[in-house]
Amino acid sequence: MDLTAVRTFVAAADSGQFQVAAAELAVTQQAVSKRIAVLERDLGVRLFTRTARGAQLTIDGQAFLPHARELLRVAERAVDSVHAGRRPLRVDVIASRSAQSALMRGFHRAHPEIDLDVVMLFDIDKAVAAIRSGAIDASFRAVAAPGHPLPEDVKSVRVLDENLQLLTGPAHALAGARSVTVAQLTGHRIWMPGIVPGTEWTAYYDDLVAEFGLTIEATGPNFGSDALLDTIADTPALATFMGADSRLVWPAGHGLRRIPVTDPTPVYPHSLLWHRDNPHPALATLRTHLAATAAVRNVAGTWVPGWAIPR
Template sequence: MDVEALRTFVAVAETGQFQAAADELGISQQAVSKRIAALERHVGVALLVRTSRGSRPSLDGQVFLPHAKQVLAAVEQAERAVRPGSRPLRVDVLNRRISPAQAVHRFYRSRPGTDLDVVTLDTENAAQATQAVLDGTVDASFRAVPAGQVPAGLSAERLLDTPLDILVGPGHPLADAPRVSPAELVGHRIWIPGIRPGTEWAAFYQALSETFGLSIDALGPHFGDEALMDTLADSASLATLVGSGDRYVWPRNHDLRRIPLHDPTPVYPHVLLFRTGDQHPVLTALRDHLRTTTPPAPHDAWVPDWAGH
């Protein structure tokens, strides 16, 4: 059933005149007549009685009119529900401890009451997250994806480069260093439990390892971040890597040391993926916020070749 024909019937029924309905709808009187005729053919009854003084609903038209109004009200409600800004912006931040989640939280604090839905998708890799954005499961996702792997229909903006820190316990040989270069990590075991083959972070750490000759592994079970902190505190040889914007908490007596990397500074290139042309006002505001508040990448930044520069 043609919604515009329904809208035209209601306009004629309420104004009593084809011309008045045409003026109200911004169409010609001939178009009004065609829509009414098509609607009457569709329902199989005459909905209007034409007189020299105008038109009024027939008996069938009187029964039909309230239902037509309900349909139009439902259509309007459906349209309102998906207009840009009418629902929360749904953003995938990958992990609530890491830099994208913290950046989105700072954005929210700068604009209290912003309609946001922050999620962590249960996806295996960037390709699945990309598909979720395409499908509309989420409006945007922070991922590290090569420009050549962004499919048609999506835009990608590299808005958040996160420098890496090394995290060690108090007994580690590098525990008292103010800064550490990747070259100084050679020969030290770097344990990052939870790296899954086929993920963008696995590709990142593989490139980091191959470029600087580092020993990075994910051997053994991953019992969570708290267990990782416990293990680091008790170890004189184990280290891990975390983003400078990542938020981890550990007991004071662990005395863990978070040491910036430099010369060069490896950075994790978070790209914001979103549907091309998406006009959601919160997405626009989030992108503007990240552009203006995110610190520039370090002058000695290193990223994998596939991330671009």
């Protein structure tokens, strides 16, 4: 459908005068008449009745008007979606309850005027491809994991080191501890079904296992965080790792324990990735916000893999 004709129809319907519509659209009255005539021919109905007072909508014209307005709104949204600064800032996070989501919620509270689209891609390869294609503006990832070098046109900055905690059920041998050292975890089964070969978080936990001799199991399907919490609550022999900033909700009867890990404290490094030529004005605002609130803990008593070095 010719959107120029639809726009002309709406202008004529609102003004009730072809001459007024012509002035608003900066065209001649004859052009308005021709556009409306083409639209009427395409639809197979009369949209206006000409009177001494101007142009009045027919019954068909009245029926078509709200749909014509919606066509123009959809067209405007379609154009906005591909113009940086007019479309929402698209940001990728790993999960809705993750520390990355918490960072974006903080950004939204600080800048409610900025429209956001928050998406969840699977791994760093998909995130980098989406950044380079323009499908997203930024992504939170752990970089630069082995096997995942960043292209030269993708930039990154480390914005958050998230402490890992041990999550146990009430009957676990370590459930009563106020904190545990990494050495105390040796021999305990840490169940993490979300570990998928080739992902950046798998590279992180592989290095953690190699460094401290821990036992991390990824057996069984990953049914999501709710199923994981149910299993940990009911299985005394199992524990899992959770980020200290991850938002978790579980039934009161689960009796789960979140226990700080020390000596050293493993921290998961979160970085922001973006394309060096991305023109979206809100991207600079996001980077400035994260720089002011960044919590990077390169201090004694913490551990990150050797490849997790800020760029």
